[in-house]
Amino acid sequence: MLKMSNISKIYQTGAVEVIALNKINLTVEEGEFVAIVGPSGSGKSTLMNLIGCLDIPTQGEYWLDGQEVSKLSDDELADIRNLKIGFIFQGFNLLHKLSALENVELPLIYRGMNAKERQERALRALAKVGLEHRLHHKPSELSGGQQQRVAIARALAGDPPLILADEPTGNLDSVSGKEVLASLQELNQQGHTIILITHDTQVAERARRIIRIQDGSIVSDERMG
C-alpha cells in the first residue's frame, strides 16, 4: 500500500532548524490497522501529513499505491487526497456553514460526481455512522461525538483505500471515543487500511500494529496477534 524510505522533514523557523522527522523507513500493507504513538512533539502529525499527501518531505522517497509522491504537482496531490485518502482530524474540521449531509458530499463534489450519486453515497456513509436522522443539522447543532462521526462519514464517503485519523478521540469523552473507535475497526474489517495516531495506550491496543515514535524517529514497531 505505502512505502517510505529515508523520509525526513525539516522545518526552518528563522535560524533554527527543527528536524521533525529523521530518516523514517516504513511500509504499510493493504488492510492493516496501524496505531502510531509517541510523546507530544515527536513528529506523529508530521508523519501523518506526509502519508496523507498534505505535505511533501524534505528528503526521501514516498511510494503510495506504486506512485512516487514527492515528485507530484499540487493538483496531482489533491487528486490523491480526494481519491485514495480519507482524513479524520482531532478537531473534526467540518465546514460549519454546511449541513452534515453537505459536509459529507464535499469530497465527492471535488471528484466531479453528479448530484444524485453524490447524495446517495453521502446518505449511505451517514447511515453507516448512525447519523441518518441528523442530515440537515449544522456541525454546531451536533455533539462532539456526532461531529466526529460526520467527519468519519466524510472520510469514507469517497470509499478511499486509506483512512488516516490524527487523534480522532482526543476531543471526545470515553463513550463517544469508543464509538468512533468501533467505527474505525468496522471500516478496517471491510478492507480499508487504517492509520491512527493516539496518545491513549488502550486505544492503541485495539490496533494490530503499534509504531512508536520519539524525536522524529521510529523506536519500535510491533505487530500483535
Add this chain to the structure above:
Amino acid sequence: MEFWQAIRLGISGIMGNKLRSFLTMLGVILGVSAVIILVALAEGSTQQVSERIQSMGSNLLSVSIRGRGNTGYLSYEEVLKWEAYEGVSKVAPSISTQVQAKFGNKTKDVNIEGTNHSYHEVRNTHVVMGRGLTPIDVEFREKVAVIGANVAKELFGEFTPLGEHIKLRGINYRVIGVLESKGSTIGGSSDDAVLIPLTSAERFVGTRGIRRVYVQAENPETVDQVVAKLTEFLTDKYKDPDNFSVFNQTEMLQTVNQVTSMLTVMLGGIAGIALLVGGIGIMNIMLVTVTERTREIGIRKAIGAKKRHILYQFLVEAVVISALGGVIGIFLGVGIAKLISVFTSIAIKFSLPVIFIAFFFAVLVGIVFGVYPANKAARLNPIEALRYE
C-alpha cells in the same frame, strides 16, 4: 457541472454573510447607478437642446444687419434674389416689433413678424387652422394675420378666430390662420407671434427696409456654400463685417453636440471612477474573507479541492457580488433618473449601450479585483491553512 458547483459555492459564501456582502455591493450599486443617472441626464439634455434648435427650422441660416452704414437695410427685391443662389431653398425676410393685440375687450402683448409665405417652411411653423401667408397677401398689402397658438387661446378662448378681426395699433387685421403650438424654443416662441405680410408690417417699424432674413439651405451639405455666398454679398454691400452676421444653425447644432457629448463622456468617466472604487472595496473585503476562511480553505484542500476549485469559488463570489450589484444598480439608476425627470422636468434619455457597458464594467471590475484574493486563497498551503487559527 464544475462551473455551476462553483457558482453555488460562491453564492452560499455570499449568503453566509449577507450584510457584509451588501455593503461590499454598495460601491458597485452606487457606481453603476451613478453612470446610468448622469449619462441619462446628459443625453436627455442634449436631445432636448438639439430638438429645440432643430425646431427653429432645418438647414436654417439667419442674416442680421446690425448697422447699415450709409447703404440702408435690405430691400425685399434684393433678398428675393438670394433664392436664385445655388443651394438656397427658400428665403423669408422678417420685420418684427412688439405691439398689443386687441380683440373685443381682451388684449395680449404679441410679437409682430412681417414676412412672406416662405416663413412657414423656413421657420418650421405650420398652420393648423385656416391658411398661411401667400405671395398675394404681400403683393397687395393685405391686412391679414396668422396668429400663434397662445394668441389664439388668450384672445379667442374656445372660439374659432378665423375671419375675426384683431386690432394692431388701432388697425383691423383679419385672422386667416392659426399656427401649431411649439412650446418654448430658442429665440422666442412662435406661440406668441402674429405673422402679417411684410409689406403691411413696414408701417409698424419706423424705418423701411429688412434687418433680418431667414434662409433655408437645400440640405446640410450646401449650408457652408450658402454662408459663403451670403457673406460675399453682404461684405460687398456693407464692407465692414461688424455690420452684419450670418448665423448658422447646423454649426450651432454641431457645437452643442460636441460640447454635450464631451459632457456625457466626462460624467460617465467620473461615475466610472466610482465603480472602480467599488471594485477596490470588493478586493478589500475579499482579502478579509480569504484570511477569515483560511481554515475552510485548508479543509477543502485536505479533502481534495484543487487550486482551480478554490480560485473559482472566490472569483465567483467576487463576480456574483459585482454582477448582483450591477443589476441592483441598473434598477436603482433607472428609478432615480425617472424620479428626477418627474420631479424636476429635466429631460432624461436612457442609453441601452451605456447600461450594458456599466454592467459589464462592473462585472469586469469584480473579476479584476477578485482575481488577486482568489489566487491568494488558491495558493494557500493546505497544512498551514489547516493550522491557521
